[in-house]
Amino acid sequence: MEGNILVIGSSGQIGSELVMELRKSYGNNKVIASDITNSSYEIMNSGPFVILDVLNKKDLYTIVKNYQVSEIYLLAAILSANAEKNIKYGWELNMNSYFNILELAKERIIKKVFWPSSIAVFGPNSPKKNTGQYAIMNPTTVYGISKLAGENWNEYYYRKFKVDIRSIRYPGLIGWKSKAGGGTTDYAVDIFHQAFTSEKFNCFLSHNTEIPMMYMKDAIRATLELMSANYNDINIRSSYNISGFSFCPNDIYSEIKKYFPKFEICYAPDFRDDIAKTWPDTIDDSEAKLDWKWKTEYGLKETVKEIICNLKPIYKTIDNEK
Numbered sequence: 001m002e003g004n005i006l007v008i009g010s011s012g013q014i015g016s017e018l019v020m021e022l023r024k025s026y027g028n029n030k031v032i033a034s035d036i037t038n039s040s041y042e043i044m045n046s047g048p049f050v051i052l053d054v055l056n057k058k059d060l061y062t063i064v065k066n067y068q069v070s071e072i073y074l075l076a077a078i079l080s081a082n083a084e085k086n087i088k089y090g091w092e093l094n095m096n097s098y099f100n101i102l103e104l105a106k107e108r109i110i111k112k113v114f115w116p117s118s119i120a121v122f123g124p125n126s127p128k129k130n131t132g133q134y135a136i137m138n139p140t141t142v143y144g145i146s147k148l149a150g151e152n153w154n155e156y157y158y159r160k161f162k163v164d165i166r167s168i169r170y171p172g173l174i175g176w177k178s179k180a181g182g183g184t185t186d187y188a189v190d191i192f193h194q195a196f197t198s199e200k201f202n203c204f205l206s207h208n209t210e211i212p213m214m215y216m217k218d219a220i221r222a223t224l225e226l227m228s229a230n231y232n233d234i235n236i237r238s239s240y241n242i243s244g245f246s247f248c249p250n251d252i253y254s255e256i257k258k259y260f261p262k263f264e265i266c267y268a269p270d271f272r273d274d275i276a277k278t279w280p281d282t283i284d285d286s287e288a289k290l291d292w293k294w295k296t297e298y299g300l301k302e303t304v305k306e307i308i309c310n311l312k313p314i315y316k317t318i319d320n321e322k
């Protein structure tokens with residue numbers, strides 16, 4: 001690769017894992033991590049890290065120039081549940097940050113962009129089962145509205161200015177390396193930590209609210225595969241549906257309970273349950289399979305096993321230090 005890669009939002013749930021995978025693939029010094037807050041020790045000590053507010057266009061341009069950046073992964077955003085509490089800022093951050101990047105690409109200062117969309121682009125009128133790439137999209141949240149607008153801008157900048165934009169509609173992502181960032185699917189990350197630290201979990205979704213989800217490792221692999229696919233194989237520039245596996249809180253609870261027999265769950269659905277109920281149950285990702293050979297590896301069982309195995313030594317150390 002000619003230039004370097006800039007990841008914006010490297011302290012977040014996805015950024016903290018994506019930066020390390022990109023550094024493995026391209027070399028530590030080729031991947032510049034950035035965020036408005038400090039990132040993990042691992043990120044800040046394995047390669048370049050800069051503090052950047054993506055809304056500050058001048059600082060963004062300076063960093064792109066100084067570090068000879070040719071590719072940007074824009075991960076800074078306010079997620080679904082938090083954006084509902086701050087509608088105006090949700091729109092401002094999610095949209096204005098993106099315009100700053102799109103303009104850099106239009107001016108050919110950068111060559112390639114990754115921008116994540118979400119299953120939140122779908123809404124109550126979208127089909128619930130096997131929701132297709134081109135299904136009706138009528139999002140009901142400011143987050144979903146901003147993601148759908150972003151997808152339309154992707155198409156526009158690609159068609160009009162030939163900007164090489166690539167995007168994935170991530171389902172809810174579950175990992176163990178960092179806490180979730182204020183989304184409707186956060187419960188599926190928090191439940192693991194509660195299993196280790198307490199005997200009871202209060203779930204903010206109903207027991208039977210099913211949502212498409214994916215293990216973080218698969219999501220990171222999908223991102224790298226899409227970004228390295230041949231330009232001519234990318235037939236969808238708005239954003240690709242990808243599917244991992246779908247479950248409701250009761251399914252993941254039952255799987256975790258196999259490892260923690262005393263673990264209990266109780267349900268107190270709040271506004272996030274109303275949001276989740278407008279989203280699809282399952283996703284059809286035929287186009288991603290066809291265009292860039294996407295294939296999920298992790299199911300619910302494997303995901304739960306791997307997360308528990310990874311968290312066990314961490315919680316053991318914490319217990320020993322008490």
Ligand SMILES: NC(=O)c1ccc[n+]([C@@H]2O[C@H](COP(=O)([O-])OP(=O)(O)OC[C@H]3O[C@@H](n4cnc5c(N)ncnc54)[C@H](O)[C@@H]3O)[C@@H](O)[C@H]2O)c1
Nearest residue numbers: 009011012013014036053054076077116118170172173181
């Ligand atoms: N995590 C998921 O389940 C999921 C699902 C679908 C889509 N996505 C999308 O993926 C992207 C990353 O998600 P995430 O879960 O890592 O989010 P996150 O909230 O964990 O991380 C976002 C990061 O952006 C940073 N940030 C906020 N404002 C900033 C600013 N002005 N300048 C620079 N950095 C700023 C935050 O400090 C944070 O570290 C988002 O666009 C999100 O919508 C995530």
